[in-house]
Amino acid sequence: MATQRRRNGKGIGKANPAEDEAVYQAILHALLEGKLKAGTKLAEPPLADIFGVSRERIRKVLHRLGAERRLEMIPNRGARVPRPTLDDVRSVYEAHRVLEAGVLTQLVRHVDDALIERLTAHLAEERAAATRGDRAASVRLSGAFHVHLVEALGNAELSRFLADLLSRSSVMVSVYEPATDSICAVDEHGAIVEALRARDVARAIAVSREHFLHVESRLHLDDDAAPAGQDLTAVFAAVKPKRRKGR
Amino acid sequence: MATQRRRNGKGIGKANPAEDEAVYQAILHALLEGKLKAGTKLAEPPLADIFGVSRERIRKVLHRLGAERRLEMIPNRGARVPRPTLDDVRSVYEAHRVLEAGVLTQLVRHVDDALIERLTAHLAEERAAATRGDRAASVRLSGAFHVHLVEALGNAELSRFLADLLSRSSVMVSVYEPATDSICAVDEHGAIVEALRARDVARAIAVSREHFLHVESRLHLDDDAAPAGQDLTAVFAAVKPKRRKGR
């Protein structure tokens, strides 16, 4: 009697790790794309309804995102999209700057022609996107340049740390808008590569530092601040065509 | 089967966030102390029985530790204490080395007498512990020195990253045993402070680098490798005096 089956009549405890991952990726993607405005409440029941999964599954995903510090979890009060302070953003940029100084210091000891060649090729891509006027590609490639630098070291811990920093700064673009007007100047990236080729640590670090300070100086507060109330259904509209109840 | 301790029909959903934290801290502490050998299986039912809480609570904690990469989670097969490779350990040390190079680069721009004074005081503590022969204090203070360095920058992201690295290397002590014979030489720490006082970036980084390479060279494989099967009850014996079934 107590065995209430699901609507699809199949098993209830059916293991489906892919479903977890799909929901996680969907929400994470929405966060990184900036579709979810800062301060938006992410309640479990509506999300379960939208994605057509149980509430527990949504719950697990939200708590995971909270553990990764991508969502702000408050006990008994659910999940919200974090509203980073200007100091928070500066902190992330500074961390990136400090990290890259260390990376460059280590990198000059291991530069070889292949690396310089790869970086030069990347610079060409960046210039192509810039002259083409493709803003989206420019932003993407600009971030990828720094990823290339750290991955040249082949250290998983450092790569993960940088990925964490970049993903966090992505979210921040929706509040403060850095570098939408003019992204990382390709020339500055080129100067870093040039210093690397010359094995000049001090110059590489100095250029990198100026580069980051340049970007940081463009940060400014964008205080339209829609405090809450965003239509989640609209945000996740095209993500999952699963049926949901009549609105 | 293990009789669920809490069967009082009245308050089932009683909120108790402190209980979560207690279990989390207990397992984390056991991990950091090296009481849990690498490769040990952490099954949910016995842990629930030991701590006297429901299985779901254990479950949540284990998954949290898995998300923090302190436990290795395999779908449908539970949690195990990770068995880090020698390359993993080297990776952590290298990351610390690279990070500290960046930290020192940034730090020489903001050194003041107060900082030098604090670091000097710390060095005195280290020396005292060393001459006293207090090995535990020496290890602790030796790690704390590097924490002091990064915290001098006042950047939360960087501090968190270093804490992550340190906690991971703590776990690794149980497999490879670095620096138990002779921990970070105080003289090397002193040389770093001296270079900072002189505002000599290159020297600070060089000394720091040599320091880390020195420690890394002491790593060696300790392959006794008890493959599994550790008595969890004994490990968590003194942690939680809560009543459990037999005993």
Add this chain to the structure above:
DNA sequence: GCCATGCCAAATGTGCACATTTTTATAAAG
């Protein structure tokens, strides 16, 4: 003797039914 196969106990994964807490709506008082 050794590998393959089937069965059974144990462990993990998940939906659901509550309890608890928070938030919203409504009514009353100043």
Add this chain to the structure above:
DNA sequence: CTTTATAAAAATGTGCACATTTGGCATGGC
């Protein structure tokens, strides 16, 4: 009209009952 108190509604947190999967063990065939 604003503010406060109270009740209703919604959302979050948790234990439990299953389903599913895994691992071990015995049996049978080569």
